[in-house]
Amino acid sequence: MEILSGIISKVIEYTVEPVGRQVDRMKHRVDEVERNGKGVETDVQNWRTEADGITQEAEKILGIEGQATTKCFHGVCPNLVSHHQFSRKSAKLANKIELHAQIDFPSVSYEAPVEDICAIPSQEYMAFESRAPMLKEIMEELLSFLVLSVYFRFGRSDLVVYFG
Structure with missing residues (x-):
């Protein structure tokens, strides 16, 4: 059981945490772009949505970790089926995270279109001679x-x- 928890901690350390840092960096860049009044590229928005989904999936798998450590036959032997399912899901997630972390965007923003400003003549204004x-x-x-x-x-x- 200690081996499994050691493996899980290494998987988290090498895959989930770097992506979390990258997501935070991207979030800061997007917030800065939005404060400057520029538009955010759709690729970046899609990437952030996928990153949020991967983060939720990782949290779900970490919740399954407790189920994988349960034993069968009243604690006599480890539950190999749970261990196998957990390791497969975590390996798939690790591959998904690595692919997601390799994506790099040349630009995060684009110039927002300028809104047309026009003066609307008022019907109430009257030009007085004074x-x-x-x-x-x-x-x-x-x-x-x-x-x-x-x-x-x-x-x-x-x-x-x-x-x-």
């Missing part, structure tokens, strides 16, 4: 500053001082 001179004065001030900034190289801070 607003026209004020608008004209604002436009003249902006134009004079822009002309000065082109010739004399004013910056943004000068703009704040000028209009502030």
